[in-house]
Amino acid sequence: MSKKIIVYPISANPPTWGHADIMMRAASHFDMVYWVAAVNPKKTYMFTLEERLEMMQAYVDYYKLDNVKVLAHEGTIVRFAKDKGAGFLLRGLRNSTDYQMELELSVGNRGIEKSIETICMFAKPHYATISSSLIRELVVLNERIDQYVMPSIAKKILKKIHGDKAIKSKNGGE
Secondary structure, eight states, X not given: OOOOEXXXXXXXXXXXXXXXXXHHHHHTTOSEEEEEEEEOTTSOOSSOHHHHHHHHHHXXXXXXXXXXXXXXXXXXXXXHHHHTTOSEEEEEEXXXXXXXXXXXXXHHHHHHOTTOEEEEEEOOGGGTTOOHXXXXXXXXXXXXXXTTSOHHHHXXXXXXXXXXXXXXXXXXXX
């Protein structure tokens, strides 16, 4: 019997509890999940690739998942999936805008590699409005983000945006 392998690419700028929830749910249905920090040369990232991978790994460690590997990839994700022996790509959906974008991506990916299916998983309602850009904006405005990201990640975001003068009383700080 062949292993069920899925690839879940995200921008991870930063990764959120919503991303982690979808990754964790996929891990319960697949033998192997490649959780990929996708590198898009058209995007500007707040965090380095290494920082993004480290944050993603923190969620994997939190859930104690041994069937999830955190990797990075620049280029066509469907080719990455084929190279890893995956039969599926996973995409998270929060709303109808996500649906439209993911539909277009899946058509493009199918045109490149017909053997790889795209599966979409809906965000849980309390994660449906979370986005990495919202989190970054809240930090700039000195608002709490601990409900959206792991505490260790909240500290990294605060430090990245506010430096050493990060507000310690916010976001579960000391």
